[in-house]
Amino acid sequence: MTEYYVVYDTKSGADAYRGQGPVGAAAVQSLQEGLAALVIPEAAFTSHPLDLAAIKESYGEAIDIAADSVRSRFITNTPGQMATYIEKEAEARRVLADADTPTIFLACEAAALGMDVVDLAREVVAQADQWRQVGARIEATRRKAKTDLAGATHLGAIAVAIRIDWQSAIAPPAEAA
Secondary structure (H helix, E strand, C coil), X not given: CEEEEEEEECCCCCEEEEEEEECXXXXXXXXXXXXXXXXXXXXXXXXXXXXXXXHHHHHHHHHHHHHHHHHCCCCCCCHHHHHHHHHHHHHHHHHHHCCCCCCCHHHHHHHHHCCCHHHHXXXXXXXXXXXXXXXXXXXXXXXXXXXXXXXXXXXXXXXXXXXXXXXXHHCCCCCCC
């Protein structure tokens, strides 16, 4: 598999030259100080001038994929499971407001697990509340990266926009002193 890359000036963002090689070729380039390499899609590599829109589109997709991967550390990230989580949370909140509320998902799951529906509802709401905090930070990080990427006017700005610290995004906020 071939990897395409562009070497650019880190101050101006101007492209210096382009290269290609096996996957990982960009990472092993011996570059002068002030230069950096950025992997780019083949369509951008072959365009003259360099097609920043194609690069941004490619990295925009990569940001979404990375966000999904981070989400998958916490939830089963498939459409059917997401719908199930939403329904279970709605049922759980109704049960906690009125323990006699009929449920489908929670009643079935509580029976399968041998637990009380109200106890299961507390568990589901606690998990949903915890996920909501993490999920919100992941989404905010994803949107910020995509906004920065959309506004990037040169390769250096693209490189900065796609440098995402997902670990910081999912870390709980620091307690105020």
